[in-house]
Amino acid sequence: MKKDYTQLGKQLGYQFNNESLLKQALTHRSAKGAHNERLEFIGDSLLGMFVAEALYFNFPKATEGELTRMRSQIVRGQTLTKIAKAFELSNWLVLGPGEMKSGGFRRDSILEDAVEAIIGAVYLDSDIEQCKKFVLGLVEEYLAAVDPSKALKDPKTRLQEWLQSRQQPLPVYEVIETTGQAHNQMFTVECRLETGESMVAKGSSRRKAEQAAAEKALEVITK
Amino acid sequence: MKKDYTQLGKQLGYQFNNESLLKQALTHRSAKGAHNERLEFIGDSLLGMFVAEALYFNFPKATEGELTRMRSQIVRGQTLTKIAKAFELSNWLVLGPGEMKSGGFRRDSILEDAVEAIIGAVYLDSDIEQCKKFVLGLVEEYLAAVDPSKALKDPKTRLQEWLQSRQQPLPVYEVIETTGQAHNQMFTVECRLETGESMVAKGSSRRKAEQAAAEKALEVITK
Numbered sequence: 001m002k003k004d005y006t007q008l009g010k011q012l013g014y015q016f017n018n019e020s021l022l023k024q025a026l027t028h029r030s031a032k033g034a035h036n037e038r039l040e041f042i043g044d045s046l047l048g049m050f051v052a053e054a055l056y057f058n059f060p061k062a063t064e065g066e067l068t069r070m071r072s073q074i075v076r077g078q079t080l081t082k083i084a085k086a087f088e089l090s091n092w093l094v095l096g097p098g099e100m101k102s103g104g105f106r107r108d109s110i111l112e113d114a115v116e117a118i119i120g121a122v123y124l125d126s127d128i129e130q131c132k133k134f135v136l137g138l139v140e141e142y143l144a145a146v147d148p149s150k151a152l153k154d155p156k157t158r159l160q161e162w163l164q165s166r167q168q169p170l171p172v173y174e175v176i177e178t179t180g181q182a183h184n185q186m187f188t189v190e191c192r193l194e195t196g197e198s199m200v201a202k203g204s205s206r207r208k209a210e211q212a213a214a215e216k217a218l219e220v221i222t223k
Numbered sequence: 224m225k226k227d228y229t230q231l232g233k234q235l236g237y238q239f240n241n242e243s244l245l246k247q248a249l250t251h252r253s254a255k256g257a258h259n260e261r262l263e264f265i266g267d268s269l270l271g272m273f274v275a276e277a278l279y280f281n282f283p284k285a286t287e288g289e290l291t292r293m294r295s296q297i298v299r300g301q302t303l304t305k306i307a308k309a310f311e312l313s314n315w316l317v318l319g320p321g322e323m324k325s326g327g328f329r330r331d332s333i334l335e336d337a338v339e340a341i342i343g344a345v346y347l348d349s350d351i352e353q354c355k356k357f358v359l360g361l362v363e364e365y366l367a368a369v370d371p372s373k374a375l376k377d378p379k380t381r382l383q384e385w386l387q388s389r390q391q392p393l394p395v396y397e398v399i400e401t402t403g404q405a406h407n408q409m410f411t412v413e414c415r416l417e418t419g420e421s422m423v424a425k426g427s428s429r430r431k432a433e434q435a436a437a438e439k440a441l442e443v444i445t446k
Contacts, residue, residue: 042276049268049269056261056264067261188420198413216439
């Protein structure tokens with residue numbers, strides 16, 4: 001069955017000059033032929049950059065930390081999966097036999113990668129300005145909905161709230177190393193969860209190291 | 224003493240229309256007035272994107288993993304510090320009284336941030352094409368020198384070599400959790416170092432999870 005990539009282009013709001021780029025963007029490495037991993041690499045960096053730029057201008061008073069957290073709300077896998085599902089990209093994926101049956105988070109991660117790869121493909125097929133327009137179209141509703149107050153919460157607070165909402169005990173933070181002198185110290189902090197998982201991070205203050213460790217813990221437990 | 228930003232612009236190879244942007248890019252948050260944190264946010268994403276694009280075209284046969292590793296060789300702090308030192312940015316930093324005396328990695332991190340902030344400032348002062356030219360000029364020698372064979376080594380190998388070169392015992396990897404079924408499994412692996420540090424990572428195979436944990440360990444110990 002021949003797929004109608006012009007039709008998909010219409011849905012995506014971008015008509016490819018070279019439709020084989022779009023096909024490649026939808027081809028998982030498990031399938032034969034040109035797959036989407038390199039396109040994903042370039043698409044991921046374009047997505048991050050355009051979202052960073054949009055947030056910079058949309059939130060002129062946000063701090064760097066707030067901008068970083070808002071960006072990760074938008075470019076995280078969950079959002080990309082939603083975008084992929086809105087375009088029913090599942091129907092367009094080209095998968096190898098081993099991946100045909102996979103579902104759940106494995107399928108979600110294939111969909112996320114495809115969204116990034118499509119962004120890379122649009123860039124290679126056109127130019128940076130058209131790619132920007134395409135990306136801002138994809139993330140429009142998420143950019144509009146991004147919640148600075150949510151983004152304001154620091155990782156330790158979010159980790160605490162996440163654990164409490166699941167009736168799990170609070171994490172234990174411990175300074176396991178300090179190096180350097182007075183004006184030049186580096187703290188290494190371990191954040192241990194009741195589940196036995198343990199994350200280590202560094203920072204120029206105890207507080208920063210704890211926040212960084214909490215951030216890592218959130219990544220692990222919410223992935 | 225008034226600083227001659229036109230002079231610095233000449234050295235950097237970009238003349239600012241609005242020199243206050245360059246001054247802001249060199250101003251640490253510890254100083255009074257407009258500081259460089261937001262510029263750094265946007266500069267960081269522009270740098271990552273332009274380097275990703277250059278590597279994509281320079282290495283048409285590199286896999287996504289190789290591209291990712293080459294990029295982190297170029298955009299890591301160490302490289303940015305070298306760039307900052309080549310332009311003697313230390314002499315141009317605007318610091319608060321508390322930071323004036325700081326040296327070592329703390330000063331290095333301030334310099335790295337300034338390089339990223341200057342990239343953001345060039346973008347805001349001009350456009351994406353001029354910013355691209357500027358960034359490629361900054362990283363030219365690092366792009367030319369990037370070593371695909373070095374980049375080819377996987378994190379577990381690099382971690383092992385790093386530890387061996389310091390006469391430290393090899394890390395211990397342990398699967399601490401598996402979830403999901405047959406076509407859809409997720410492995411959680413812990414990588415423990417003799418120093419007591421422990422990193423946890425997930426992956427769709429035991430090997431991938433181990434590599435991800437080794438990558439985290441490398442980040443922590445080489446930071």
